[in-house]
Amino acid sequence: MTAVSSVLDTLRQLTRVCGMAGAALWAYRLRSAFVVAAIALGISSLTVIVASIDGAERKARQIVEMFGPDTAFVLGGDIESRAVGQRTLTLSYEDARSIRAELPGVYLVVPMRARSNVTVHYGDRRMDLPTVVGSTAGYAEVWNWPLAEGRDFSEEDVERGAKVALIGDTPARELFGDASPLGYTILVDKLPVQIIGRLAYRGVAGMGPPVDDRIILPITTLTQRFNLNRKYFRALRVKFTDPENMDFHVENLRSLLRRLHNLAPGDKDDFTILTADEILKFLSMFKGGLLLFLGITAAVAMVVGGFVLANLFYLSVSERRTEIGLKKALGAKSQAILQQFLAEAVGLTLIGALFGMALGMGMGQLLERLDILQILFSWKVFVYSVAAAVAIGLLFGLKPARQAAALPPVEALKGL
């Protein structure tokens, strides 16, 4: 009974103290606005960080999904020594054939070549494309990229070097609007090709270049008609039947390629094998870097906000000495004074958190529009921001509040 009533007393006391804190904050609203602004800046950067890290994670999952867990991607050249001008054309048709023939568990091997910066024409419409991709039969299947309409390349298309093409969503829209491009002939640079299939819109943006603005030709057509190196290609996509044993398959693939390329033990690989796992590893490194960089920024911003708070509160305590002394004379215990100043501090930081979240979301939208970062807002953002705000309020408000609470009533009333 007494326990219950003392809890109720405490609650009532806290409610009253919060009421007083509110009145004081409103009375000193200019000063309050400064604190709110300082805290809002810190919280907004925190908001952006949490949201962009979540965005990066979602992005990673999308990429893995697109990549497919059963796929290894072999690039010519060693990705780590690319910058030193190493030869990147190291993968040959012989390699592709050997992998297909000798490696167990493989069910698809697709060599890839690409040519960059081409222009496509249809009638009087034209469009510049960053890439034309060369592919063997079954492009859509290897890339887990469904066709919106039409058909994929057949073995025959590739053997003959047929003048056929798959078209990405962006050029299809650009050249044909909403009409179906199937069966029409377009010019890729000067080569007329007939469109046999349209790829579905994929739209994964943010991390890499856009993927929908491409045209795919049979790899033979691309090498012959665009005068590319006929022996080597840039990349090779290998699909395995059982994704559970990817590590094992990747090791087999590596040793097979090393043997085919006559690499002595101790030589570095002249190719790079990427899997979904590798990409995830890279992304988590990227995420870590993002966290560190933005985290330091946000921490600095919030500490600055905290110091602004502490500063203005010291000022407040000395300016409101008589108010503190009076309240003590009227029967306020030290604890009530402490609570009031802490309530003022936390109240301000919470308001700052709300403004900061709004500001952060605005900045996030902007970053997303500009394709700099992908942002994902969630309850997590809200919870982190509120927790950080309360922590700053308590941490930086505590000392001034203690100082206020410790003032002896007579000293405080004299006002100094």
Add this chain to the structure above:
Amino acid sequence: MSGANALIRLEGMSKTYQQGELTVEVLKGIDLQIAAGEFVALQGPSGSGKSTLMHLLGLLDRPSAGRYWLQGEDVAGLDDDRLSELRNRLIGFLFQTFYLVPYLSALENVVLPGLYSPGSARHLRHRAEELLVQVGLGDRLHFKPTQLSGGQQQRVALARALVNDPQVLLADEPTGQLDSATSAEIMELIAGIHRQGRTVVLVTHDAPTAACAERSIFLHDGRVVRA
């Protein structure tokens, strides 16, 4: 007057301050008794220690030596929280400069002591309104202190001093900043409070003001010279 029944009883109370190297003895062994329901004026020239004595009587400060019984309770050694409780429940204060919280309305100022004691908010507000009506400010409940004259501000302070229904009213030069007409009005209100049965201790250096009291205690140089 029998000492055992005194509301306020001081024995050998002294107060010293440290000013650098110098020790200043402001009160030098005060013995004093005030009975419940008395109206006492504390008189003396400035520097005589009457304000310090009032701070000690009001539990705003602690004596350096001596003993103090308030309502029979030895209060000289109590902790801060207990002193806050006693001030809140037993003592109402009036100050020369009123000490109203500048950003609160008259009503909010009057309610203040009640916020630090148990009791329902509705009852508290009702009582505060009633008191403001009694001091003649029923039409100015929501005025800020800056919108009120000095006399009106002291009336608000008076209502505030009474809101927790204390036994003792301690008034430190309550008319010191007011003109004589307004002073007379305030003194009339204070006399009324005494007539309600409360004990009033009035600190003043002004003889006509002290004349309202039933008894005067004269301080000089930290000692009671005439009680």
